Amino acid sequence: MKKLAVVAFGGNALLRAGQKGTIDEQEANAYVASKSTVKLIDRGYNLVLTHGNGPQVGNILLANTAGNKLYGIPDMPLDISVGYSQGFIGYILEQQLRNVLMSKDLDRDVITMLTQVLVNKDDEAFQDPVKPVGPFFTKEEAEKIMKESESVFKEDAAGRGWRKVVASPKPLVIYNMRSIEKIAREGHIVIAVGGGGIPCFYVEENKLQGIDAVIDKDLASSLLASQIRADKLFILTDVPKVCLNFNTPQEKTIDRMSIFEAKKYLNEGQFGEGSMGPKIKAAINFVEHSGKDAIITETSLLGVDDGGTRVTMV
């Protein structure tokens, strides 16, 4: 049986810092990412790909706000916007993967599956939402929206205005998980859990409903990887390896660390809260539940056997 890998792309794999985010740019980035990813097939892996959606969902929320202001289009809540972003990013990735597969004469389907993810309304994250999403508003606009809805706004630390904040609850169930595993093990490439998944909860018995929240995509990817019994989780970032004392004269790259060491470094505050920290936590999570290795690295090193930082059980 072939090995199964889950590969988690960042949202910036397609829309890079400093780029405008035109479709041409995002397609070109997706093609490069796809070429590296398909090398994992040469290395004997079947593939499930996941991806972030930060920059894209930001633009989607802006466009929604603008459409509401200019044309009175009804508001689209965050769960719907995540659905948009899965359709958008999934399509761009799917198409470029097809192009790479064709150029290598590999005949397999690329299946982008919308993914709902269950969260708990009682998750403590809902007590104090901290994840900023969407456009900036003036204090007056923000106060008006807060009065008319259940949204929470906070003032931006850098003084750019007021911005909606949402909770980032723990992912509990990845819907369609069994099908994702089956299709991938049959040799097709599955793209799933885009943007961490569309968050939903049980508003009553037998009734799922979307909720204004954002699920950490690395955490959702790690849950998926454990549950589908993946042999490896690749978490992609923009550096080749994890570093200690990052950006200091004592900077040191890590080739391999046990989850014991990883937890120690995490407690020491070695990894940025909004950047490397969540990736380390997701890697620990996967290794702890599966006993298999997680790799943190950059996209271009997917084809290399010992590329990146290996996170191991012991």
Added chain:
Amino acid sequence: MKKLAVVAFGGNALLRAGQKGTIDEQEANAYVASKSTVKLIDRGYNLVLTHGNGPQVGNILLANTAGNKLYGIPDMPLDISVGYSQGFIGYILEQQLRNVLMSKDLDRDVITMLTQVLVNKDDEAFQDPVKPVGPFFTKEEAEKIMKESESVFKEDAAGRGWRKVVASPKPLVIYNMRSIEKIAREGHIVIAVGGGGIPCFYVEENKLQGIDAVIDKDLASSLLASQIRADKLFILTDVPKVCLNFNTPQEKTIDRMSIFEAKKYLNEGQFGEGSMGPKIKAAINFVEHSGKDAIITETSLLGVDDGGTRVTMV
């Protein structure tokens, strides 16, 4: 082996004429549609659902235009907007289907698959694009966009302004077709070919690219239904049966017609070009290629054995 049905929803199954299109409205409509659809499972069918996206993609294009004007967000071409709409509508349908399945204690996955559909750049439809999409512009705005891009604009017959028109080429290949069939025959519900599919073409060898076009969703659904050897194609509309002399004192409903009769009525101009006509053509197409029956009816009659108009080979 269970029978396999393809069920084609209109975009207005979720967003009805006269409604604003809020998410609450669309979710409520989707729940009603899902309840009727699941009755086909009781009737012994496995299911592939397809859907239109007319009203939704209209709002998406408006929001894009507004986002570009107010915030300088890069333009999203039509293929990307169809991707958005597959993510959006697919999610709403998927969630309400889950709710209906749970309430009936039925355990099957609901899998929404993005769908790319191949078209030919030399399709004669590209010679004279006629399908209007997106917002109205002034003559000056339209001329400016036409100068800066390959877009074609035409003046609206009702004098509402200038509007972009795109081609509606013939669908040639439904990507992931084999996987759609396999997953549905395993008993899961597949949602696919939303909005007729994301249109793409070969810009060069081994290179697929999206294209500004709209594929007729009934035609794409009928192609899918033939290719996955469906036992029945249900094409949903807002009347229980097809009528002759529609809206006249001689109006007469049809219980059953052969494709020979259907073609005759079509030639007589019995069916509206933008409404019933395309559904009749799609039904003929399916029956001709498969030898099986197509049913044209409204959603609420899906649970009834002899509901709707049956289109047959002879």
